[in-house]
Amino acid sequence: DQQVKQNSPSLSVQEGRISILNCDYTNSMFDYFLWYKKYPAEGPTFLISISSIKDKNEDGRFTVFLNKSAKHLSLHIVPSQPGDSAVYFCAASRGGGTSYGKLTFGQGTILTVHP
Amino acid sequence: GAVVSQHPSRVICKSGTSVKIECRSLDFQATTMFWYRQFPKQSLMLMATSNEGSKATYEQGVEKDKFLINHASLTLSTLTVTSAHPEDSSFYICSASLWGSNEKLFFGSGTQLSVL
Numbered sequence: 671d672q673q674v675k676q677n678s679p680s681l682s683v684q685e686g687r688i689s690i691l692n693c694d695y696t697n698s699m700f701d702y703f704l705w706y707k708k709y710p711a712e713g714p715t716f717l718i719s720i721s722s723i724k725d726k727n728e729d730g731r732f733t734v735f736l737n738k739s740a741k742h743l744s745l746h747i748v749p750s751q752p753g754d755s756a757v758y759f760c761a762a763s764r765g766g767g768t769s770y771g772k773l774t775f776g777q778g779t780i781l782t783v784h785p
Numbered sequence: 786g787a788v789v790s791q792h793p794s795r796v797i798c799k800s801g802t803s804v805k806i807e808c809r810s811l812d813f814q815a816t817t818m819f820w821y822r823q824f825p826k827q828s829l830m831l832m833a834t835s836n837e838g839s840k841a842t843y844e845q846g847v848e849k850d851k852f853l854i855n856h857a858s859l860t861l862s863t864l865t866v867t868s869a870h871p872e873d874s875s876f877y878i879c880s881a882s883l884w885g886s887n888e889k890l891f892f893g894s895g896t897q898l899s900v901l
Contacts, residue, residue, distance in 0.1 A: 672828065674828065711794070711894060712894050713789065713791070713878060713880070713891070713892025713893050713894045713895060714829075714892045715891075715892070716889070716890060759828075770882055770886055770890070771880060771890055772819070772831055772834065773829075773831065774828075774831075775821075775830075776828050777826065777827060777828045778828070
């Protein structure tokens with residue numbers, strides 16, 4: 671049972687435009703959501719997170735939006751840069767700090783930003 | 786940022802052999818490390834939580850006798866796939882947390898295991 675889903679395996683965007691990566695979840699117990707970025711031959715690295723008590727969190731070019739009623743979150747990258755090309759994973763956890771490290775991941779979306 | 790080193794990056798072995806994968810936190814101490822597995826076109830799935838000085842906690846459906854985890858020190862956890870079979874072929878990746886925080890969860894680069 672895939673509790674966190676990224677339905678788009680890939681996304682291609684022009685440099686300077688907005689990239690929107692989507693993620694859906696089914697478990698209403700999830701209360702913390704994270705996005706990780708992964709380059710080839712490297713492990714995922716933390717990008718941005720959001721708690722379920724918020725609906726938006728912004729960090730520079732990256733903004734994560736959470737719609738709890740729809741069980742949907744999205745990552746916006748504006749403006750997109752070629753260096754953003756990577757695999758992006760959505761992840762969720764529940765129980766706050768007591769469950770750190772116990773993340774449920776989506777399948778990942780390959781983002782390609784063309785110059 | 787903190788570095789987690791994982792070795793080997795790739796291993797090919799014969800069916801029935803055992804394979805050991807090492808995960809080291811290079812510049813911080815990790816009382817807890819996590820082991821994930823990813824099958825092709827699927828997501829990373831948590832296998833077990835490795836606790837320094839105590840037994841690992843396995844997720845439902847993961848065979849503890851098949852996947853032996855040893856967390857002998859604050860900087861090293863090992864995963865041994867015992868009597869490997871082709872169905873164990875997968876991408877294994879470890880992670881360790883700094884300050885017990887998901888934001889400070891650092892991943893190794895992963896190990897691609899292929900069992901012939």
